Amino acid sequence: MSRLIIRNGMILTLDEAGTYHERGGLVIEGNEIKTIFAGDPPVAVGPDDIVIDATDKIVMPGLIDLHYHTAIGKGFNDHMPLWEYLDECWYPLIRALDPEAAYWVALASYMESVKGGTTTVNDMYRQLDALAVAAEEIGIRAVLSNDVALDEHDLDSLRDNQDAFVTNHGKANGRIEVRIGIEWLPLASPELLRDARKLADQLGAGIHVHLNESKTEVDFCLRQFGRRPTELAYETGLLGPDCVAAHCVWLDDREIAMVAETGTHISHNPNSNAKLGNGIARVPEMIAAGINVGLGHDAVECNNSADMFEVMKYASLLQRASRVDASLMQAKDVLLMATRNGARALGHKTGQLTPGYKADVILIDTNSAIFTPLLRDTPVHMTSHLVFASNGSVVDTSIIDGAVVMQGRKLTRIDEGLVVREANAAFRRIKDKMVVVRRAAE
Numbered sequence: 001m002s003r004l005i006i007r008n009g010m011i012l013t014l015d016e017a018g019t020y021h022e023r024g025g026l027v028i029e030g031n032e033i034k035t036i037f038a039g040d041p042p043v044a045v046g047p048d049d050i051v052i053d054a055t056d057k058i059v060m061p062g063l064i065d066l067h068y069h070t071a072i073g074k075g076f077n078d079h080m081p082l083w084e085y086l087d088e089c090w091y092p093l094i095r096a097l098d099p100e101a102a103y104w105v106a107l108a109s110y111m112e113s114v115k116g117g118t119t120t121v122n123d124m125y126r127q128l129d130a131l132a133v134a135a136e137e138i139g140i141r142a143v144l145s146n147d148v149a150l151d152e153h154d155l156d157s158l159r160d161n162q163d164a165f166v167t168n169h170g171k172a173n174g175r176i177e178v179r180i181g182i183e184w185l186p187l188a189s190p191e192l193l194r195d196a197r198k199l200a201d202q203l204g205a206g207i208h209v210h211l212n213e214s215k216t217e218v219d220f221c222l223r224q225f226g227r228r229p230t231e232l233a234y235e236t237g238l239l240g241p242d243c244v245a246a247h248c249v250w251l252d253d254r255e256i257a258m259v260a261e262t263g264t265h266i267s268h269n270p271n272s273n274a275k276l277g278n279g280i281a282r283v284p285e286m287i288a289a290g291i292n293v294g295l296g297h298d299a300v301e302c303n304n305s306a307d308m309f310e311v312m313k314y315a316s317l318l319q320r321a322s323r324v325d326a327s328l329m330q331a332k333d334v335l336l337m338a339t340r341n342g343a344r345a346l347g348h349k350t351g352q353l354t355p356g357y358k359a360d361v362i363l364i365d366t367n368s369a370i371f372t373p374l375l376r377d378t379p380v381h382m383t384s385h386l387v388f389a390s391n392g393s394v395v396d397t398s399i400i401d402g403a404v405v406m407q408g409r410k411l412t413r414i415d416e417g418l419v420v421r422e423a424n425a426a427f428r429r430i431k432d433k434m435v436v437v438r439r440a441a442e
Contacts (some may be wrong), residue, residue, distance in 0.1 A: 001029055001030060002046070002048035002049055002050065003027055003028060003029050003034070003043075003046070003048075003049045003050070004026075004027075004028040004029075004049070004050045004052070004359070004399070004402060004404070005025065005026070005027055005028070005041055005043070005045060005049055005050070005051045005052070006025045006026045006028070006051075006052045006054050006059055006361070006363070007024075007025035007040070007041050007051065007052070007053060007054065008023060008025065008053055008054050008055040009023070009024065009025055009054025009055070009057050009058065009059035009363065010022060010023070010054075010057065010058045010059065010366075010376060010382070011024040011025065011026070011036060011038075011059050011060075011353065012058055012059065012060040012353075012379065012382065012383075013036060013060075013061075013352060013353040013354065014060060014061050014335065014336060014339050014340060014351070014352045014353065015352045015353065015354050016352075018379070019036070020379045021036075021037075021038040021039075022376050022377050023038070023039060024036070024037050024038040024039060025037055025041060025054065025059070026059065026353065026359075026361065027041065027042075027043060028359040028361075028399070028402050029402075030402055031173065031358055031359055031401040031402035031403075032355075032356060032357065032358060032359055032402065033353060033354065033355050033356065033357050033358075033359050033361075034355060035355060036353055036354070036355060050404075052363070052397065052404075052407075054363055056365065056366050056367050057363040057364055057365055057366065057396060057397075058363070058364035058366060058382060058386070059353070059361060059362075059363055059364075060339075060353070060361070060362060060364065060386075061119075061339045061340075061350065061351050061352050061353055061360060061361065061362070062117060062118065062119025062120065062339075062350070062360040062361060062362045062398065062399075062400065063116075063117050063118045063119065063120075063308040063309075063338045063339060063342075063362070064118070064119070064120040064122075064294060064295075064338060064339060064341075064342025064343055064346070064348075064350065064351060065113060065118045065120065065121045065122065065295075065296050065297055065306070065308055065342070066122050066244060066246075066265075066267035066294035066295060066296040066341075066342045066345055066346070067122060067124075067208075067244070067246035067247070067267035067269050067296025067297075067298055068109075068113075068121040068122050068123040068124070068296060068297065068298070068299070068306075069123065069124055069125055069298065069299035070102070070105055070106045070109045070110075070123055070125040070131060070299075071105065071109055071299040072093055072094075072097070072101065072105040072423075072426065072427050072430060081214075081216075081276060081277055081278075082213065082214045082216070082217075082276045082277075082278055085276065087436070088436055091153075091155070092434040092435055092436050093430060093431070093434060094125070094126050094147065094155070095154055095155070095434075095435070096430045096431075096433040096434050096435070097126055097127055097430060098127070098430075099127050099129065099130040100130070100426070101426035101427075101429065101430050102125070102126065102127035102130035102131060102134075103127075103130040103131075103133060103134050104134075104419065104422040104423045104425075104426045105423050105426055105427070106123075106125075106130065106131045106134035106135070107134045107137070107138060107414060107419045107422075107423065108419050108420065108423035109121075109123075109306065110134060110135060110138045110140045110142070111138060111411060111414065111416060111419055112306045112307075112392075113140065113306050113308075114138060114139070114140055114398050114400075114405055114406055114411065115392060115395065115398075115406060115409065115411070116306060116307045116308060116309065116391075116392025116395060117308065117309070117362045117364070117392055117394075117395035117398060118140075118306065118308050119140065119141055119350070119360040119361075119362065119398060119399075119400045120140070120141040120142070120143070120342065120343075120346065120348065120350060120360065121135075121140060121141070121142050121143070122143045122145075122179075122208060122244060122267070122296065122342075122345075122346060123142055123143065123144050123145070124144075124145045124146070124147060124181045124183075124208050125144070125146075125147065126146065126147055126155070126156055128144045128145075128146060128164035128167075128168060128178065129164065129167060129168065131144050132144060132167075132168040132171055132176050135172070135175070135176055136171060136172040136175070136176060137413060137414060138405065138411070138413055138414050139175075139400050139401070139403055139405035139412075139413050140175075140400060140405070141175050141176075141348075141350070141358075141360060141400055141401065142175070142176050142177070143176075143177045143178075143179055143206075143208075143346055144164065144168065144176065144177070144178050144179070145161065145178065145179040145180060145181030145207075145208040146160050146161040146164060146180075146181045147181060147183045148160070148161055148180065148181050148182050148183060148188075148192070148196065149182075149183045149187035149188060149192075150187055150188060150189060150192060153183075153187045155183060155187070156181075158180070158192075158195055158196060158199055161178070161180050161181060161199070162199060162203065164178050165178040165180075165203050165205055169203075169205070172401075173401065175400070175401050177205075177346075178205060179200070179205050179206040179207060179208045179244075180196050180199055180200045180203075180205055180206070180207050180208070181207075181208045181209070182196055182207065182208070182209040182210070182238070183210065184209070184210035184211070184213065184217065184229075185209075185210075185211070185217070185221055185225075185229045185232060185233070186217055186220045186221065186224070190225065190232065190235075190236050193232065193233065193236035193237075193238045194236045194237060194238075196238060197236065197237045197238050197240075200242065205242075206242040206243065206244065206346070206347070207238060207240070207242060207243040207244070208243075208244050208246070209233065209238065209243065209244070209245055209246065210245075210246050210247060211229050211230055211233060211245040211246065211247060211248055212228070212229045212230055212245075212247060212248045212249060212250040212251050212255065213246070213247035213248075213249055213250075213273075213278055214249070214250065214276070214278045214279075215250055215278075215279070217229060217250070218250050228252065228255060229255075230245075230248075230251060230255035230258055230259065231254070231255065231258070233245070234255075234258040234262065239258065239259065239262040239264040240262050240263060240264060241262070241263035241264070241265075242347070243262075243264045243265065244264075244265050244266075244267055244294075244345050244346070245259065245264050245265070245266050245267070246266075246267045246269060246296060246298070247267070247268075247269055247272075247273060247278070247281065248266045248268075248281055248286070249273050249278050249279045249280070249281045250279065251281075251282060251286070253285075256282070256285055256286060256289050256291070257289065259286070259289075259291050260289040260290050260291050264291070265291070265292045265293070265294065265341075265344070265345035266281075266286055266291055266292070266293045266294070267293075267294050267295065267296040267342075267345070268281050268283055268286075268293050268294070268295055268296070268315060268337070269295070269296045269297065269298045269303075269311070270295075270311065270314040270315045270318050271297060271298070271303045271305070271310060271311055271314045272296075272297065272298035272299070272303045274314065274318065275303060275304070280318050280319070280322050283315070283319060283329070284319065284323075284328060284329075292341055292344050292345055293337055293341060294337055294338070294341040294342035294344075294345050295308065295311050295312065295315055295334075295337045295338045295341075295342065296311070297310075297311050307391055307392040308338055308392070309386070309387075309390045309391045309392055309394075310391060310392075311338070312334045312335065312337070312338050312386075312387045313387060313388055315329060315334050315337065316328070316329035316330075316331070316334050316387060316388070331380075331383040331384045331386065331387040331388060332380065332383045334387050335383050335386060335387055339351040339352065340352050358401060358402075359399055359400075359401065359402040360399065360400050360401065361398075361399040362395055362397065362398050362399070363395070363396045363397035363398075363399075364386070364390070364394050364395060364396065365394055365395075365396040366394075368394065370385065370389050370390055370391075370394055371385050371389070371390075371394075395409070396408060396409060
């Protein structure tokens, strides 16, 4: 078996011991990390081996986008609060979506992510067959779930999600998985939530749900169900260690305790929450309660960027600014949220450079003003630059499941120009088919 050998890099493992090598590398066999070494490679290079020289580059785990939507309408009607935006833009667009459009916009979304150093996406959307094809082609690790809601809302059903699981779960050597997705509780019922949990248990699939994203969502659930959203999710059994709850901006103390008790994971999406005016999640309280918190960008409609470096930056800065406390959300902790914590939430052996783990690795080019000055023997200096100074443009190479899917900022498996042209054409076509149906209650 040929090997992929990375050498002469700054090896930031983000493992539990905080291992760092100022000069070293990795040996990758198949889709797994075989060896991490300091200094020179411990193995002779064979004729079939591929060698990447990582001189002046940080070698680190790929980023994990824990709450994601393949997105077709970037920058479209981006001045609205959440509920109005959903009715006027988001739902009309995804109701008009067809498989061809879903394929091209998924490629465009995944392309932006890979170029920004994201190696795993937890993507809730529609037309999952098309998304799976796109993910397999570009090489990204994708966890897919449907937008499941009550039939009256004309989105997806649990049967759609079950069919998507049967068709796509485990594709691409296990790189593609399918979970059960619940759009959000205002479009659900207690019976639907119970059925979703039953189906997830039956299939052995996890759950992905929007929860407590906005104040209007909380108010609606109190009127409709007599329960706050997380109370209802708890009572119906939706929460659990296989559940990723996105946003959770408006959790009260009791709801934080419920999330912690059930082992539910939270995806914190600070950029999206800020842009939509939904507030700032109580992340320090979540962490203090023992909740595993990862990071997500949400959708480019809600953020205008899938850049997880920007998400890391916002995650720290918003907490520090709103609480007037510069000690909060230190760079090393935020970096773990975007890597190890996301992997833990999805049950993946990724998010750190450790022998036996999947080879999802990115190389960061430090030959720029962004990383100047850089104390190569001081990891804390490096992590500060990664969180507070960087953006996705610093990523030179992305390796996913042991395969080089981008090198020298050029994607190896797809034609970027073609994807951009076809995704733009798909948006215009779907936009012309949109029908706005105003159903949401205020």
